[in-house]
Amino acid sequence: MSRWLTDPILAVEHLSMRFGGLVAVNDVSFCVGRGDITALIGPNGAGKTTVFNCITGFYKPTQGRLAFAREGRADAAEVRALTNTGKRHARLPSGDIYLLERMPDHEIAAKARVARTFQNIRLFGGMTALENLVVAQHNALMRASGWSLLGLIGAPSWRRAEASAIEKARAWLARIGLEERADDPAAALPYGDQRRLEIARAMCSEPALLCLDEPAAGLNPRESAQLGDLLRLIRDEHATSILIIEHDMSVVMKISDHVVVLDYGALISDGTPDFVRNDPHVIAAYLGVSDAAEAEQVVAEISGEARP
Amino acid sequence: MAPAAAPSRLQQALRDAAFAGLVTAALSFPMLAIRVESDMNNRLVLEERWPLMFAAIAFIASARFLASMLDDWRARAGAVAGVWSMLLGAGLAWFTTGAQAALAPWFLGGGALLLAAALLLFRASPQEAEPASGAAPAAASAGRFVTLAGFVALGVVVAYPLVLLGWLGPQGSLKWINNYGVQILIYVMLGWGLNIVVGLAGLLDLGYVAFYAVGAYAYALLATTFGLSFWICLPLAGILAAFWGILLGFPVLRLRGDYLALVTLAFGEIITIVLTNWVELTNGESGISSIPRVTFFGIPFTAAPDGFAATFGIAFSPIHRTIFLFYLILVLALITNVVTIRLRRLPIGRAWEALREDEIACRSLGVNTTNTKLTAFALGAMFGGLAGAFFAVRQGFINPNSFTFMESATILAIVVLGGMGSQLGVALAAVVMIGGTEILRELDFLKAVFGADFDPSQYRMLIFGFAMVAMMVWKPRGLISTREPSIFLKERRAVAGALVKEGRG
Numbered sequence: 001m002s003r004w005l006t007d008p009i010l011a012v013e014h015l016s017m018r019f020g021g022l023v024a025v026n027d028v029s030f031c032v033g034r035g036d037i038t039a040l041i042g043p044n045g046a047g048k049t050t051v052f053n054c055i056t057g058f059y060k061p062t063q064g065r066l067a068f069a070r071e072g073r074a075d076a077a078e079v080r081a082l083t084n085t086g087k088r089h090a091r092l093p094s095g096d097i098y099l100l101e102r103m104p105d106h107e108i109a110a111k112a113r114v115a116r117t118f119q120n121i122r123l124f125g126g127m128t129a130l131e132n133l134v135v136a137q138h139n140a141l142m143r144a145s146g147w148s149l150l151g152l153i154g155a156p157s158w159r160r161a162e163a164s165a166i167e168k169a170r171a172w173l174a175r176i177g178l179e180e181r182a183d184d185p186a187a188a189l190p191y192g193d194q195r196r197l198e199i200a201r202a203m204c205s206e207p208a209l210l211c212l213d214e215p216a217a218g219l220n221p222r223e224s225a226q227l228g229d230l231l232r233l234i235r236d237e238h239a240t241s242i243l244i245i246e247h248d249m250s251v252v253m254k255i256s257d258h259v260v261v262l263d264y265g266a267l268i269s270d271g272t273p274d275f276v277r278n279d280p281h282v283i284a285a286y287l288g289v290s291d292a293a294e295a296e297q298v299v300a301e302i303s304g305e306a307r308p
Numbered sequence: 309m310a311p312a313a314a315p316s317r318l319q320q321a322l323r324d325a326a327f328a329g330l331v332t333a334a335l336s337f338p339m340l341a342i343r344v345e346s347d348m349n350n351r352l353v354l355e356e357r358w359p360l361m362f363a364a365i366a367f368i369a370s371a372r373f374l375a376s377m378l379d380d381w382r383a384r385a386g387a388v389a390g391v392w393s394m395l396l397g398a399g400l401a402w403f404t405t406g407a408q409a410a411l412a413p414w415f416l417g418g419g420a421l422l423l424a425a426a427l428l429l430f431r432a433s434p435q436e437a438e439p440a441s442g443a444a445p446a447a448a449s450a451g452r453f454v455t456l457a458g459f460v461a462l463g464v465v466v467a468y469p470l471v472l473l474g475w476l477g478p479q480g481s482l483k484w485i486n487n488y489g490v491q492i493l494i495y496v497m498l499g500w501g502l503n504i505v506v507g508l509a510g511l512l513d514l515g516y517v518a519f520y521a522v523g524a525y526a527y528a529l530l531a532t533t534f535g536l537s538f539w540i541c542l543p544l545a546g547i548l549a550a551f552w553g554i555l556l557g558f559p560v561l562r563l564r565g566d567y568l569a570l571v572t573l574a575f576g577e578i579i580t581i582v583l584t585n586w587v588e589l590t591n592g593e594s595g596i597s598s599i600p601r602v603t604f605f606g607i608p609f610t611a612a613p614d615g616f617a618a619t620f621g622i623a624f625s626p627i628h629r630t631i632f633l634f635y636l637i638l639v640l641a642l643i644t645n646v647v648t649i650r651l652r653r654l655p656i657g658r659a660w661e662a663l664r665e666d667e668i669a670c671r672s673l674g675v676n677t678t679n680t681k682l683t684a685f686a687l688g689a690m691f692g693g694l695a696g697a698f699f700a701v702r703q704g705f706i707n708p709n710s711f712t713f714m715e716s717a718t719i720l721a722i723v724v725l726g727g728m729g730s731q732l733g734v735a736l737a738a739v740v741m742i743g744g745t746e747i748l749r750e751l752d753f754l755k756a757v758f759g760a761d762f763d764p765s766q767y768r769m770l771i772f773g774f775a776m777v778a779m780m781v782w783k784p785r786g787l788i789s790t791r792e793p794s795i796f797l798k799e800r801r802a803v804a805g806a807l808v809k810e811g812r813g
């Protein structure tokens with residue numbers, strides 16, 4: 001059985017998001033498997049970024065539950081019990097569970113440990129690449145600096161914490177091939193480097209779930225390949241699950257374990273890459289026809305034309 | 309190169325100048341050259357003022373000519389100023405006598421020097437190359453230069469009152485230590501305090517004077533009603549101001565950009581109105597007088613036998629208190645500076661700057677932006693409050709008129725002029741702006757030029773306005789626009805100002 005059903009890190013249930021009259025996300029349910037790379041795909045305007053914004057707390061969903069089981073599988077009865085208490089967090093024997101729809105954005109990042117990147121890169125442009133990665137370790141460093149008091153007097157414990165934070169940042173810079181440019185301002189880096197730096201910055205906050213919004217957009221084939229390597233490395237060497245929005249089907253099919261497809265705010269397909277690739281609903285959505293039967297006909301026509 | 313058929317540069321410049329002269333003539337003939345006035349019998353007479361018209365033509369045409377001839381703006385500015393000064397000198401020599409005519413050689417000589425310097429220094433220099441990458445090429449050594457300049461400046465400031473005292477004596481140096489030294493240092497401290505809020509965290513605060521007022525009234529009221537000493541009141545004033553900062557910050561920091569600016573502006577105004585109208589507490593417009601003066605850690609600066617002079621066995625002079633005040637505000641300002649510099653290298657300081665760069669990205673990394681903004685606001689307010697307490701103990705009298713919007717605007721102008729975020733830039737800007745104001749009072753010779761009832765300090769705002777416009781055109785990021793990274797791996801390279809965001813609240 002698939003991992004996203006047996007051990008989901010995040011369960012999205014009946015998620016809806018309305019902007020006035022516009023229903024951007026309509027009753028969407030899917031699961032993100034622990035340790036998987038899950039792809040969220042769909043045509044432009046399907047509501048993918050909106051789902052991300054709900055998961056990371058930038059939007060408050062109109063309806064729905066986002067149960068995040070950070071360490072281990074959460075029992076359905078326990079999640080229901082937590083939901084009924086009105087609290088946002090419970091510590092269970094299997095680990096912490098969080099109801100993300102009840103938390104503000106910065107707490108989702110700091111406590112539940114969900115990090116994200118943005119469709120339009122949001123680096124701290126006037127700060128150096130190194131500084132960007134150190135800011136990402138803000139909460140750990142705040143504690144280490146005794147909320148600035150130990151830091152102001154230059155206590156040794158703070159110095160050690162700072163040195164290890166810089167070392168961690170350096171290691172990530174080396175991993176994305178930017179160690180040489182550590183002291184250059186982020187805004188001066190080439191576009192592809194900025195994309196990778198943003199992912200490294202998100203990883204420096206030690207997330208349990210990493211959400212990437214179109215990380216391959218605007219990259220050339222070589223850079224896309226590098227990105228795929230980086231994502232596999234993150235999955236294999238860190239205990240980080242990845243949820244990725246991506247338009248480039250070659251990237252999606254190559255790296256993902258699980259694909260979820262949205263169209264007009266509704267879930268239309270959910271399964272392995274192979275399953276989704278052959279799902280007539282998906283083909284219909286991407287070809288812009290309205291129902292599956294019609295799509296099968298179109299597909300038959302296309303393959304018929306392709307045969308001779 | 310220009311094609312051969314095109315007119316040479318000189319021809320083109322002459323043509324431009326002639327055209328500008330013609331336009332000036334056409335405009336100035338009705339406005340300057342002829343004037344209708346009523347004489348003593350109430351009859352209209354026509355007055356002719358040809359020299360005025362020719363002067364205007366000469367000034368405009370010469371400026372146009374130089375502007376067409378010279379590429380570099382510095383060469384242009386210098387040459388135009390030089391030629392105008394020479395024209396003015398010639399006019400004085402021709403048309404006036406006595407004291408005014410005596411100024412002519414100065415204008416002529418100075419103008420010639422300026423013209424020569426401008427042409428020599430800048431004519432040959434190539435256009436400034438745009439930095440290709442983000443790291444400013446000249447900025448690598450600039451960082452070291454800034455640090456060095458900071459230490460030299462500190463040495464000069466520490467020696468300043470003592471050198472003056474030795475040179476001019478207690479009588480002569482009082483004005484220079486008080487009006488220039490203490491006055492400028494107050495604004496340096498206020499500038500540094502506001503720099504945390506505006507320059508680092510990128511929150512536009514137009515009501516900073518409110519915290520200055522809270523500090524000043526806190527000391528004045530605590531000292532006059534409870535008889536607490538300055539040294540106890542000083543930290544209390546800082547804490548109170550920080551408390552007000554947090555109180556204001558909670559509702560206000562949800563707002564962004566223009567809205568934040570408007571609400572802080574309103575808060576500044578509310579404070580002055582409350583201070584004016586809550587007469588039972590603040591004594592309204594008449595203010596609080598006879599605020600206890602500063603003591604040398606308990607020893608008063610008086611001629612009494614237990615006073616400072618007697619205790620240390622020296623002759624009494626009011627200059628002792630002034631010098632003490634000078635070093636006191638110097639220490640307070642330096643504390644502000646050191647705390648800011650250290651905080652910039654701590655996570656909180658980096659979070660302020662990250663907030664200025666991109667608030668949404670900050671939240672996605674788990675930075676609690678509300679708390680981060682509040683600390684910037686509270687800290688800025690605290691330093692404003694400390695400066696306020698110092699202001700009260702220095703003046704001995706305060707009333708709401710010292711805490712108007714003009715003060716907020718001046719402090720903000722210092723921060724913007726200095727280069728948002730740059731400590732040295734802010735200090736330089738305070739020296740230029742506040743020192744400039746004081747110098748205007750000294751320019752008595754201008755009375756010889758413009759008549760006895762001419763008061764140069766009345767033109768302060770006009771000059772500030774021009775200075776601001778000029779800055780916006782030539783150095784929109786302030787005097788020191790580069791940003792020093794807070795940490796580095798291999799080398800500390802300054803970040804070009806163009807890449808650094810200014811923040812939108």
Ligand SMILES: Nc1ncnc2c1ncn2[C@@H]1O[C@H](COP(=O)(O)OP(=O)(O)OP(=O)(O)O)[C@@H](O)[C@H]1O
Nearest residue numbers: 019022024042043044045046047048049050051119
């Ligand atoms: N803040 C908002 N206010 C109003 N409408 C919004 C808002 N955010 C998103 N929408 C609307 O919701 C719909 C889904 O947008 P969304 O950005 O989630 O699409 P997407 O799948 O990410 O598309 P793309 O592939 O182009 O990034 C769009 O019609 C969009 O206009």
Ligand SMILES: [Mg+2]
Nearest residue numbers: 048049050119
């Ligand atoms: Mg999107």
